[in-house]
Amino acid sequence: xxxxxxxxxxxxxxxxxxxxxxxxxxxxxxxxxxxxxxxxxxxxxxxxxxxxxxxxxxxxxxxxxxxxxxxxxxxxxxxxxxxxxxxxxxxxxxxxxxxxxxxxxxxxxxxxxxxxxxxxxxxxxxxxxxxxxxxxxxxxxxxxxxxxxxxxxxxxxxxxxxxxxxxxxxxxxxxxxxxxxxxxxxxxxxxxxxxxxxxxxxxxxxxxxxxxxxxxxxxxxxxxxxxxxxxxxxxxxxxxxxxxxxxxxxxxxxxxxxxxxxxxxxxxxxxxxxxxxxxxxxxxxxxxxxxxxxxxxxxxxxxxxxxxxxxxxxxxxxxxxxxxxxxx
Numbered sequence: 001x002x003x004x005x006x007x008x009x010x011x012x013x014x015x016x017x018x019x020x021x022x023x024x025x026x027x028x029x030x031x032x033x034x035x036x037x038x039x040x041x042x043x044x045x046x047x048x049x050x051x052x053x054x055x056x057x058x059x060x061x062x063x064x065x066x067x068x069x070x071x072x073x074x075x076x077x078x079x080x081x082x083x084x085x086x087x088x089x090x091x092x093x094x095x096x097x098x099x100x101x102x103x104x105x106x107x108x109x110x111x112x113x114x115x116x117x118x119x120x121x122x123x124x125x126x127x128x129x130x131x132x133x134x135x136x137x138x139x140x141x142x143x144x145x146x147x148x149x150x151x152x153x154x155x156x157x158x159x160x161x162x163x164x165x166x167x168x169x170x171x172x173x174x175x176x177x178x179x180x181x182x183x184x185x186x187x188x189x190x191x192x193x194x195x196x197x198x199x200x201x202x203x204x205x206x207x208x209x210x211x212x213x214x215x216x217x218x219x220x221x222x223x224x225x226x227x228x229x230x231x232x233x234x235x236x237x238x239x240x241x242x243x244x245x246x247x248x249x250x251x252x253x254x255x256x257x258x259x260x261x262x263x264x265x266x267x268x269x270x271x272x273x274x275x276x277x278x279x280x281x282x283x284x285x286x287x288x289x290x291x292x293x294x295x296x297x298x299x300x301x302x303x304x305x306x307x308x309x310x311x312x313x314x315x316x317x318x319x320x321x322x323x324x325x326x327x328x
Contacts, residue, residue, distance in 0.1 A: 045112060
């Protein structure tokens with residue numbers, strides 16, 4: 001990795017003086033920052049990576065690409081605008097490295113959020129619900145080193161450390177029991193009972209809610225009603241039923257699969273529904289189907305069933321997402 005002095009030199013020079021060699025150096029540094037950030041969050045995104053057949057080395061490329069898109073004058077407007085808008089002003093080499101770390105980590109987190117929203121309708125719904133609570137309570141979202149935090153006030157002069165993912169997972173479960181006062185209770189606890197800043201990590205909060213009993217936190221829009229477990233089961237049942245109907249009408253009734261294959265695919269779908277509710281579909285759809293079709297090789301799976309199962313999963317997830325939106 002290049003030293004910090006070259007980072008400051010890159011940003012301090014006018015765009016017209018930035019050689020492609022300098023740009024390549026900053027891309028390399030940014031890429032390494034992104035990889036390091038992803039490695040520290042690997043536990044949270046492992047299913048997402050495997051499900052999309054991505055590696056920690058590949059995901060950063062998509063995350064930071066738009067920072068290095070040149071305009072018609074071959075200037076890096078997005079990155080340079082962020083540099084010149086940064087406050088406090090960047091003066092030292094350490095300032096420049098801190099800035100680049102924060103910008104890159106923020107882009108990586110935004111990209112992960114987008115992938116999770118597209119991949120998991122429950123994650124998307126929980127994120128919408130928390131954003132609603134933030135707005136309802138007049139709270140703010142604060143970005144620090146690529147992580148988004150929920151705060152009571154909109155300023156960046158925090159003197160303590162921010163709570164880590166591991167420490168957040170240790171917070172008492174009773175703090176999450178009152179949905180209406182969820183954010184208030186957490187902020188008060190962090191301020192009064194810990195040595196951390198009164199700032200809730202947004203991504204960690206969504207994961208915690210999902211694994212505690214995420215269905216209790218699906219808050220509808222303006223009337224702030226709360227969906228109960230029965231309603232969530234209904235949403236899942238609707239998605240599963242629509243996918244099963246598609247399996248029957250599109251494949252079985254058209255003699256593209258036989259009864260045994262239909263039953264096997266239905267059983268695989270049932271297991272996928274369970275995993276979707278408990279944190280996401282596991283990588284490799286072959287693993288869902290192979291227990292239900294004796295001696296099914298991966299080659300035969302890809303040739304005969306992969307496209308079918310991918311399509312049914314897409315139907316199920318999109319149906320659940322649509323049902324959740326209609327609830328608002």
